[in-house]
Amino acid sequence: MQESKSIWFNGELVPWHEAKVHVLTHALHYGSGVFEGIRAYPTARGPAILALEEHVDRLFLSCKVIELQIAWDKAEIRDAIVETVRANGHDSCYIRPLAFRGYGELGVMPNNNPTELIIASFPWGSLHGNEAIENGIDVGVSSWRRMAPNTHPAMAKVTGNYVNSSLVVAEALANGYQEGIVLDIDGFVSEGSGENIFLTYQGDVYTTPVSASILPGITRGIAMQLLTDRGVVVKEQRFAREMLYYADEIFLTGTAAEITPVKSVDKRIVGDGKVGELTRSLQNEFFGIVRGEAEDRHGWLTIV
Numbered sequence: 249m250q251e252s253k254s255i256w257f258n259g260e261l262v263p264w265h266e267a268k269v270h271v272l273t274h275a276l277h278y279g280s281g282v283f284e285g286i287r288a289y290p291t292a293r294g295p296a297i298l299a300l301e302e303h304v305d306r307l308f309l310s311c312k313v314i315e316l317q318i319a320w321d322k323a324e325i326r327d328a329i330v331e332t333v334r335a336n337g338h339d340s341c342y343i344r345p346l347a348f349r350g351y352g353e354l355g356v357m358p359n360n361n362p363t364e365l366i367i368a369s370f371p372w373g374s375l376h377g378n379e380a381i382e383n384g385i386d387v388g389v390s391s392w393r394r395m396a397p398n399t400h401p402a403m404a405k406v407t408g409n410y411v412n413s414s415l416v417v418a419e420a421l422a423n424g425y426q427e428g429i430v431l432d433i434d435g436f437v438s439e440g441s442g443e444n445i446f447l448t449y450q451g452d453v454y455t456t457p458v459s460a461s462i463l464p465g466i467t468r469g470i471a472m473q474l475l476t477d478r479g480v481v482v483k484e485q486r487f488a489r490e491m492l493y494y495a496d497e498i499f500l501t502g503t504a505a506e507i508t509p510v511k512s513v514d515k516r517i518v519g520d521g522k523v524g525e526l527t528r529s530l531q532n533e534f535f536g537i538v539r540g541e542a543e544d545r546h547g548w549l550t551i552v
């Protein structure tokens with residue numbers, strides 16, 4: 249990890265190495281935190297934070313799901329995020345807000361533990377690297393399942409959920425893939441360990457619905473909007489694993505992964521093995537907007 253100067257910690261910027269917690273912090277034991285992953289892109293007008301409002305809104309929804317109270321309102325958190333990026337002097341960066349149950353009692357549902365809030369920012373390239381953005385990645389269907397809807401709150405970005413993601417990635421890497429695709433409890437496709445999934449087949453575009461235990465991704469929303477703007481109807485529906493083998497194009501969306509093409513699934517080549525036309529043009533449009541080279545017609549950018 250490339251370190252930055254400061255981390256916003258409960259209302260003030262502190263030096264990177266001084267942002268510390270007690271070992272009996274509740275979230276360390278029970279996964280009782282919620283977080284966001286946000287990106288700021290370099291533009292001619294300075295760093296631009298992508299979809300700041302949407303990310304902070306999702307942070308609050310995640311808090312609501314696990315009944316985590318935070319002492320700052322949405323506007324204060326948006327301002328704190330901008331302040332952190334500015335203080336660290338980044339041209340571009342990844343931003344990690346995290347709210348969590350702090351130190352106090354160790355009961356699973358404590359009454360009096362304070363909620364802590366941190367915002368870190370640091371330089372981070374695309375999750376799977378530039379080569380992945382350019383030429384795509386090889387993925388495999390995981391033997392792990394996404395959490396069933398009556399187990400963990402998959403729609404909330406809760407720290408404890410990410411045990412599932414880390415198991416999926418570990419297995420994928422051990423099997424020689426760059427990412428794992430996870431099925432839901434009923435065996436339908438859900439998403440990647442940290443990305444939503446889209447595919448095209450015979451001219452139609454599909455993505456998995458919220459009811460398939462996905463995290464409703466902000467980048468997924470952006471991709472759907474860009475496709476809708478082109479008059480493409482995105483079919484949000486559950487689909488079987490075989491659709492991954494039938495598909496003409498597959499791409500993954502996420503703040504960390506951006507728009508990453510998939511070139512094979514379970515060693516079966518997607519389409520002709522090259523990045524598909526729709527995927528490439530969507531990438532071009534996405535990167536054009538976030539880098540300030542194309543009109544930000546949906547108001548997704550916050551210039552720092």
Ligand SMILES: Cc1ncc(COP(=O)(O)O)c(C=O)c1O
Pocket residue numbers: 285413439440441442443444462463464465466467468501502503504
């Ligand atoms: C499990 C999971 N699914 C999907 C996504 C993509 O969401 P977003 O586009 O909001 O980054 C992420 C990344 O945050 C994730 O962790």
